[in-house]
Amino acid sequence: MMEFINYKMVKKCPRCQRILPDSYFAPNTPHCKICRRDYDWQYRYGVSPEQYLELFEAQGGKCKICGYEPQGDEYLHIDHNKKTGEIRGLLCGKCNKALGLFDEKPENLINAIKYVEGNQKWLYQ
Numbered sequence: 553m554m555e556f557i558n559y560k561m562v563k564k565c566p567r568c569q570r571i572l573p574d575s576y577f578a579p580n581t582p583h584c585k586i587c588r589r590d591y592d593w594q595y596r597y598g599v600s601p602e603q604y605l606e607l608f609e610a611q612g613g614k615c616k617i618c619g620y621e622p623q624g625d626e627y628l629h630i631d632h633n634k635k636t637g638e639i640r641g642l643l644c645g646k647c648n649k650a651l652g653l654f655d656e657k658p659e660n661l662i663n664a665i666k667y668v669e670g671n672q673k674w675l676y677q
Contacts, residue, residue: 616641
């Protein structure tokens with residue numbers, strides 16, 4: 553049995569040449585999300601997909617902070633020092649965002665730890 557494909561709902565990525573559903577394409581670009589992500593990694597951090605894979609394997613495929621393992625098409629984010637540009641490792645989305653919300657300041661993280669530890673009785677009620 554042949555399946556009908558609505559060609560208005562698929563696109564061909566000019567970089568990887570794959571034909572994919574519209575939902576696989578990044579907004580405001582003709583490239584699929586995977587090609588766009590790879591381009592961003594190269595442009596922003598100087599990391600090729602092969603180098604990312606090396607980092608990923610070196611970390612055991614887990615977030616460097618919480619140990620979360622990405623599921624399905626999820627990926628770990630490249631964490632870098634905002635001042636030096638040095639890559640520190642790969643983090644899950646939550647840990648990456650958390651570092652940013654704490655302004656990457658160790659004293660803010662230490663204060664948060666003290667706060668949570670000092671209020672643990674409230675956490676388990």
